[in-house]
Amino acid sequence: MTRLTYNQIFKDLVKAAYQGNLPEEIKGLEERNDKEVDKYITYATGGGEANKVVFKIKDCKNDCGCESENCQVACLLQAIARDEYGNVVIRDKSCSHCGQCVEVCEHDCLIDKKEFIPLVDTLRDRKVPVFAIVAPAFIGQFGPDVSPGKIRAALKRLGFYGMVEVALFADILSFREALEFDSHVQKQGDFVLTSMCCPIWVSMVKKVYQRLIPHISPSVSPMVACGRGLKKLHPDAKVVFIGPCIAKKAEAKEEDVRDAVDVVITFKELKQIFEAVGIKPAELEEDDKEHSSTGGRIYARSGGVSEAVADTLKRIRPERNIHIQAVQAHGVKECRQLLQNVLDGKVEANFIEGMGCKGGCVGGPHVLIDPEQGAEKVNEYGEEANSLTAADNKYVLALLKSLGFNEIDELFDPKKAKMFVRKF
Template sequence: MAEAMRGVYTSLTKIRRTVFREVARIAYEDTDGVYDEFDDLPYEIISGDVATYRESVFLERAIVGERIRLAMGLPMQGADRPAKISEGTELAAKPETYYEPPLINIINFACNACAEEKYVVSNLCQGCLAHPCKEVCPKDAISFIDGKAHIDQEKCIKCGRCRQACPYTAIAHWQRPCAAACGMNAIGSDEQGRAVIDYDKCVSCGQCLVSCPFGAIADKSQIFQIIQAIRAGEEVIAAVAPSFVGQFGGRGNVDKLREAFKKLGFAGVEEVAIGADLCAVQEAGYFLEEVPEKIPFMGTSCCPAWSVMAKKEFPEHAGCISMALTPMVLTARLIREQHPTAKIVFVGPCAAKKLEAMRKSVKSEVDFVLTFEEMAGMMEAKGIEYTKLKGDGASDFDVASASGRGFAVAGGVAQAVVDAIHKDHPDMEVKVAAAQGLENCRKMMKDAVKGKYDGYLLEGMACPGGCVAGAGTIQAVSKTAAQVKAYSKKSPHKLATENMYNKYLDVLERAEDGVRSEDAVAESLEAQKGEA
């Protein structure tokens, strides 16, 4: 469901982006600290007295109201008491304010209370003589009533054999979309059958929120706080993830992107692919030094959802996940060296980066995190059409390599590390295993723990397709992947080892960061759980 919905402009897309745009618009306006306009927003977004999407216009407005608060980084209010949307805005309006946990939220009264996983017989059943569905069922859960197959849900163990055996494809596999997308099995049901998140399991990949066709799941944003920092005269610098290509409609167009950020009030914009180069060089060094002498295999570190899952579920092998700093952190530290008092904003595809930025055990130097979709809302609020801007004439960032820019696409991280290893060890065989989606990543780790991947480099990506499929992306995955690859080829440097900033790695890496423990995992989970 998630992949089918990605890149398709739906009514849910319209509502999400309208909320981001309007929150940004009000934040940019000079309100003198009075934010009553937020209370009127649901009536502007959902006008009239006839429901468009749901059974009640009042329900539509209530859901929009909760989305507005989440977009401001505020907690939801629920429907059990009268409350103003603007309640608590004076606290959120401080430019140093971070959102209150939890990050990923389910709007209860927007949830359709979809049935949990089960196999059901459709009207396509022909009641055939062979009855293969009944014959293959290991629990005798299938009987025939009035000539049609019937599944006893109490007996069914959901093995799917009946579905595979049916010659008419008459048996459907029914899954709640959000739960099917969750590779952590973190979504269950409350007493009313509505979805709930187990925050002890959730790693904030965000795949549930892009999979729910009812728009009942949303993460918190920092649009409001970033704009407050800009309006307060802070030096605010953006660091854009490698997957930015194509997200706003262009194909790189760095000069136009730089002008767009300037119009939004940013003091500058840098490419996180710089940090990706440094990360690749770091991981290449760790791999050469430690595999297999100290650890049997090494997993990549750049995807926070994957690394948290691996360390949490395989704690005895937590040391096998690279301790290299992520591209986001390395880029932020480079910026901090030159702009010690700046507010640094990571702009990317990932919800999990919002938690990574909050970690204390590994200081990220990132003050705020925005998704591409949230950034697009800011552009709309200022009436900026990215592709129509004149640009400043500088057609490239001129620093990052093709390898670093390739981090955005599944397989790109491992390839960059392998290429960095081959720079000084051209004849060395580096075996690689890669997985996309947390369920597949878990299977890869299980195999690795059993010894299947001894001596291997493992690349884990929580989002199927890589970062180009993150929960905060705008464009279709396949389209963006192709554009990222095309943009990568334009780099004057091919390998991560050619990045001029590699000489600063020793300065950027702090001794306390090289900690292979579960501290960061515990922090991330606690930050996500909050007061949920």
């Protein structure tokens, strides 16, 4: 009997869901009497423990053909261990569900839950508006001939009401981060850790480098800001985040921000979904509507947040004497070293940025193109924007007004700007 992979089962189930015969497809798979396949079905259809993302579905005694104990090496928080028999064990209390172990596991011993299939009926009947919000790293991921407008058209074919680039809300958060810096960095020696984008970076600070928590800027991620913003404008809507990161699935389930995003899917999963239902984005018409600035678009690569916030600060606080002096780290090893250096007083920068993947989000575990190529595409897209910062972007300013913010400084009001704030 041919062995079925997790990804193949997911694609088959997506196809069946859109064709309206999902129960029959599941029944056929279950008739194989294969416990591994049964587990694949559970997690491919969004089952399993509600607040978990990463699961072990079979034992691995390091004899599965892997070159080394890749999963243990990949884990930033030592959540992967071995029991007395040599089997892989996930320590749930330490696990951040970042998905790094899933990416290096070569034999589907460790998998991440896929959340899309339970949404298909809603997309098909179109009674509830479902918005796709796409991470800034999306540009170029689906091929050189697939523009943002064609991605939007492809998503509408799947049943989405519309697509919003998260870069628009990254622009808004550049305002908030600039205001946070303006408030907290008053003299030499003061510094802030930006917390917005990367859940892996946030997990490292919260679980390993707790002494730095007072220096974290309390802004939500652009994903959360976008989800909340859309739901404020469209209270009955559902929101689906699409990005390169498995860890975003875990972030969306965190208690204080779980109101923002209903489902998270990755670029790889979206590609599988397109293939399953026969959608070819490159062949579709343009449906282009985005108006984000350069700053919001370059959030996708390492250093982009620092640049965006620094440019925004110069624009809204030109009289400041202390400017942003940024330092960045990307990749788990670099991030850990940078945080340790900050604790040891070895860093003179006043704005600390970290991203858990090499190159930033363009190097996430579920990207479709090489990270260097991804960074080039992001920079090119940034250069195409009509404005450098959100402060110069009339569309972002209009969006803020529609959300109830008449002045930029109101984004620093703890009550009025509650939707963009979280506590650590």
